[in-house]
Amino acid sequence: MKFARDTWLIFERQMLLLLRQPIWVFVGVFQPVMYLLLFAPLLKPALNAPTQAEAYRIFVPGLLVLLAIFGGLFQGFGLIAELRAGVIERSRVTPISRLALLLGRSLRDVVSLIAQAVIITLLALLFGLTVFIGDLLLAYLLLALIALMTSAVSYGIALVVKSEDALAPLMNTLAQPLLLLSGILLPLTFAPAWLQAVADWNPFAWAVDGTRALFAGDLGNDRVWQGLTIVAILTAASVAWAAREFARSVR
Template sequence: MKFARDTWLIFQRQALLLLRNPVWIFVGVFQPIMYLVLFAPLLKPALAPMGASSDAEIYRIFVPGLLVLLAIFGGLFQGFGLIAELRAGVIERSRVTPVSRLALLLGRSLRDVISLLMQAVIITVLAIPFGLTVQLGNLLLAYLLLALIALMTSAVSYGVALLVRSEDALAPLMNTVAQPVLLLSGILLPLAFAPLWLQRVAQWNPFSWAVDGTRALFAGNLGDDAVWQGLLITLALASLAVTWAARAFARSVR
């Protein structure tokens, strides 16, 4: 009970900070919107060999990848805010409080998850006039998958931020990790276009499973193996990331 209360208190504080400056929610969706408006219309001839001839089919392929992209980038760069709190002494002052160290992490990560879901809703609504159609139940399950990705990536970002404690080190590190992960996940174009060796390498990338699962849900294929595979892999990795980052918080706040 105390853990839940502590997590809620941390979440409330972090959410209040976000609401005081909501412009960051819209800044976060600006680049995905540009992809949605300026890049997606070019995909019709590229995706024709896959049988995607209508606008609805094209956006059911493109939008899920765009949402996963948003979840990955939105989570991996949350550590910058934590470094600012470290510099301001916020984490240091937490040493004298009885707040659970795990709650210090989860409260922040849940704020990031809610922020991501708000951005995902904006992107989904904006894609509807372009022809996107998706069943509500499948959409909610896809949002659950996105939430797990955001939880995992934000936890990793916070844990790394506690280790490096410098924006100059965190930025190139996160970019170095994010670049191959994104290219090997088939976010902008399905990996069916890729050479066989690249497809085999991508099978070791957990985000490629998440993208396939999200696309299956948007296509209405709830029973597709990619759905439960993506959910299980993402859930396992999110649990590992939260456990590791929570231990990093426990070491830093004693």
């Protein structure tokens, strides 16, 4: 009960800070919207898709995973600012759970991601995308796990490096190969065999395939449950590691 209350208190504070500057939600969604409006229309001929709606059914799931990855991986900059302002230091004198310090922040990031994903989905519906609500909700669950995992990793690394100058290149170095090897922009079925073999080691490639299967209404596709399982395991491991870093930093 105390842990749940601690998590809620941190989450509530972080949400209040976010709602005071809701522009950041729209700033975060600006780049994906540009991809949706300016890049997606090129995909019908490129993918030889029968309809534009089918092209969006392939592209939008990857775009949402892209949003979850990048939205989470760069959350550590805010934590470094809190470290510099002494917010984390003052947490040392409170009895609040160190895991709650992490989860409260990460759950804020999840809520922000889902809000952005809803905006992207609604815009895609205007272009003819169709998806069953149940499959969409399960896809959002997968996206939430990705956001929770990547934000936890970002917070943990931020506590280790404690510098924006070190965090920025590290996150970019980590994010770029994950992006290119996940089939976000184009399905990896178009890639040569060696590239597909390398991508099999990228958990986000499984997540993208699973999300695409859900948007296609193929709930029984093995990639859905494989992606969910892989991401859930990695999320648990990431949260456990980041929570330990909070415990080391806030004593």
